[in-house]
Structures are given as C-alpha cells and as structure tokens.
Amino acid sequence: MSTSKKALLIDLTLCVGCNACQLACKEVNHMPEPEKEEKALSVSAYTALDEYDGVFVRRMCQHCEDPTCASVCPVGAFTKMAEGPVVYDVEKCIGCRYCMQACPFQVPRYEWSSTYPRVQKCIFCHERLAQGLPTACSEACPTGATKFGDREELLKEAAERLAGEPDKYVQKIYGQQEVGGTSVFYISSVPFEQLGFKTTLQNTPLPQLTWNALSKIPGVVSVGGAMLFGIWWITNRREEVREVEREMRNQEHKNNGKNEVNS
C-alpha cells in the first residue's frame, strides 16, 4: 500500500448528472435506500449534484491540505490522514459546530433532529483507500467525470487537459490553490463563479489567521504577568512605606506629648 497523497479530479464537462456517485456513496456508507435523488448535501448525502443550465456540479468535502475544520475543533475530532482524507471522530465531538461555522466550503452537515447529533461529511472512503481501492464515487462514475488517483499526477493531468483544449476549458484548476490547496480538483468550461463556487477564497490556509492570534498567547501571559506583578509590587511598596511613615509620625506626636493621632 502506498502512502502517496490521493485526490479526485472532477471534470464538469464530462458529468451527465446520472447521480451514480451519490448512490454508490450511500451504499458504501450504509445509508438508507434513497427514495429519490438528494439535490443538496445533507446528513444522508455526502455528495450531491447542483445543476446550472445543464452543467452539473458535484458537491462534496474538498479534503483541504490544511483543513480549517481540523484546526478549529477544540477536541481534535477531525484528522487529516497521510493519504489525504479528512476524517471525523464522533467519540471526541462535543457538538460546538465551530467546524460548520468555519468551513470555507460550507460542507459539514449536522444531525439537527437527533438528541445526540453527529457532524456528517464525506470521508473520502478512507477505509477503501487503506485496502488500495479507489473511492466508491469514482468507481461508480460511468463517464470518468470523477477520476481517482495520486494527487500530483491528477494535477498534472488536469493541467494537460486545460492546455490540450484551451478554448473549451476555463484556465483554472479549482482546488489547487484555494485555502492552500485541497484534494478535490474541478475543471470546467463555465467560469467557476457562475457555478456557485467560492472564487474569492484566499490562497493560504485559513488556520494561519487564528494562529496569528493564538501564537501571541505566551507573550501576553509572560509580559502581562511580569507587568502586573511589577505594578503590584510598586503600589504595594508605596503603601507599606506610607504606613511606616504614618507610624513614625504618630510616634513623634506621642513623644511630643500630644494625644491627637492622625488617622
């Protein structure tokens, strides 16, 4: 078994909207037999097809290289595996939903109707990957619109496809740079912003934003602590000196035979 990074390449020009990916996904994840196609991500649909004027867009977790969900989770319920999948450990989850709030792709879904809810999202068939198998969705795809492979090779292939038919494709691999890169790449003949993709995302990982603040904690604690102690020492000392002076003054008063005492 190789531990090279895996990825998916989704070529929107090849997708015919047959929904085989969703069906295969449900089967492999032991979800109930669906009555009809689910048109949006949900706790029972890790992947779903959006349609924009005949163009089908497959939605799913992007499996970021530096996942925002994994960085924000207070109990570390999300893990980025060496092969690429971002997986969720329900045994750790406390249900704060910071992952949902933070995910730049708005992927995680919540079991709102449960009294003991879980977060749900695509897990990149990590158990199949461990057996050397591709993801269920890519295996089920009849047109090759979803292709599974090594991350670097898929990126190379995507670039080749763009270069091979420059008139057909928008010259962008969505997911290559977004928030520092992901494990799911899209290529398309229609500009991404018209297909509901977030195209304004920064190219560096989001966790850096919070780390900028978190990394200042040791400084705040040590400098702040020393400063507060220093201020207390000075003000306290001043108080003590004042006390002694007062006593000395009182002593003088007594020595002078006066009954009055400064209070």
Add this chain to the structure above:
Amino acid sequence: MKKFLTTFGFWKVTAVAIITAGLYSTYVRFFHGLGASTNLTDQFPWGIWIGFDVLCGVGLAAGGFTLAAIVYIFNIKRFEPIIRPTILTAFLGYVLVIVGLMFDLGRPLQIWHAIIMWNPRSVMFEVAWCVMLYTTVLALEFSPVILERFHMTKTIKMVKRISIPLIILGVLLSTLHQSSLGSLYLIVPDKMYPLWYSAYMPVFFYTSAIAAGCAMIIFESFISSRAFKRGLELNLLTEISRVCVVMLGVYSIMKIVDLNDRHMFSLLLVPRFETYMFWAEVAVGVIIPFILFSQKKVRKSPNGLFIGASMVVVGFVMNRMNIAITGMEGWSGATYVPSFTEFMITMMIVTIGFVAFYFIAKYFPVFTHEEHHDGNEPAHAATAWKHDVESVSRRTAELQN
C-alpha cells in the same frame, strides 16, 4: 389582575413566567433536539446562544477583572466598596455562560473532553480553558464572602494568602478570554461582512469588553441600590465612567484607523441592512455615551450615569449580535431569527442571573460598606449579622498583615 400583580410584585410574576416558559423550552431542547428547539441550520449553525449568552455573558463580566486590577494591582483601595458585587456579577456571568453552552452544545455531556483531548491550534480550545480556569479563579475570588458568612477565618486566611497571584491570573485569563472570543471569528474572513471582520477583532473585543464591563459596574450598582434600598457610591461610579469613556475613545480611534487601513470607509454609506445595524450599534454603544460621559455634569449625575451606562451595555450587546448574526447572514444566504424556545431559554438564563444575584446579595455579605454613604437606610438583611462579618474581616485583615 392589578391587585394580583401588586400583591406578588411585578418582577416576581415576570420572573416566574419567564422561568416557566424557559423550563418548557429546556424540555423541548433536550428531549427533541436542536432542530426542534432552534432555528439553526447547516448554513447558520451559531445563533443567539453563542451570540448573546456566550459573547455577551463573557463580555459583560469584564468589570470583574477590570475592578480587581484597579483595587488589588493598582492598590486604589477606595474602590473596595464595589468590588464584591462586581466579582459576583462576573462570577454569575461566567456560570451562566457555561449554562448557555450546555444548551448550545450538541453533546453537552461531552463538554469535559476539552480537558483531556487537546488541540492547541483551536481558538475554541483556548476559550474552553479560559472559561474553566477563570470561573475557578472567580469562585476563589468570591469565596471569602461565603466563608465570612460561616466565620471560617482560617480558610479565608488561606485564600487571602494567594489573593495577589490569583488576581494576576484572573486578569491574564480575562485578557486572553475576552480577546479570544474575537479570535474565534478570524477564521471566517469570507463569511463576515467587512464592516466587522478585521484582523484586529481580538483587540476590539478586549477594549469594548472593558468599556462594557465598566458600564455594567455602574448599571449593576444602580439596580442593586434600588433593589436593596441602599446608598449609591456616586463618587466611585463617576470615576468608573471616566475609565469607560477613555476605553470608548480608544476603541473608536482603533475602529476608525482599522476601517481606513482596510479602505472600508465607503461601506459606511452603502444603503443596506448591515450599514444601518452598524450605525445603530456605534451610535448607541459608542458615540452617544462618549459624548455623555465626556461631560462632568453627566458623570456626576446619577441619572446621567445610568443612561450612559445602559447605552454602552445595549450597544455592546448590539455589537456582539451584529458580529454573530447580522454580519454572518449575508454570505451564508440564510436569514436567522431565533425561535421562541431559543429566546425563552436565553431569557430564563438572564433571569436566573438576576435572581441568583438578588439572593446571594441578600444572604451573604456582598454589600458591606453602605453605612459610609449618604442617608439611605442600609439593607435590612445584611444588618443582622453585619457586625460579625465586619469584625471577622477586620480580624482577617489584621492576620494578613
């Protein structure tokens, strides 16, 4: 009806009504889940329980560390008469934040996981530890009041011995915690409306919390003076309002510089919902109270102080709600209005806070200095054993030296 109300007291009836509705809502929340009890969705996973109960609960408790620093670190002892009620407000604030979290967390019984399952990259992890540690610190800071009631002089002595490290720890934890609530939102640069999103949110949260904490000290003093028919430490509150106005000034300057740096001034005139909410928040919470508190006449008048402080508190709440809700709605495409159950649970938590404060202040030596102040009669409940308490505290003070 009118007779009924006067017999039992308007506030008591209101409190009972709110708590009853809150208990029903609690049942819905825990037996039917978050979906049945809230208007939260996958697109909008955080509502008023985070926006109000947590963000505002922690922020409004900021008076605790501010005043503790003034009295114990800067040794400005004349503020001592108001330190106990302020610490109590902060402590109750934090306890209620934890209560609010228990409602909001999907798996509240797993809340302790943060103690053993660490993720130091997570702001929420920092928040969790700050809540745990600072609540403990506040409990210790307040403990002498409880111990005095039971004349446990030895234990008081032990607590007083560690009081300075404890106060320093409390100030540090508060600084981290107040700012970390702002850091929580650093991770959503695309989702939050740019009038609010800024890399300096941690600093804004910190400064605005100090201003609001000062306002809460004034607000709480007024409410208590009426509830317990006791005198008002007007001179001290005047000075607190000066701290408040300075913090409001610092906050405004930073906010203006930040908007300018990010070239966002033009957004202030765009006719859309976010703009109106931003102006409302700034006008109520910053501009008007700044003008009011800048005038000596207002700072020295009880009514002026009360109105100014109330505005700062309301404006602060508007700011946190705008960040948690208004600022996040546009991007997500969802509109969020809290459900009846969400609202009633929040109301219940606030009510419990008021009731708890009332009873603790009634049966424990929270207000101990009223005889030094103008003519109003002292609290009846406190008088019975006040003498004991004062002799005990005097004795402890002697022992400490």
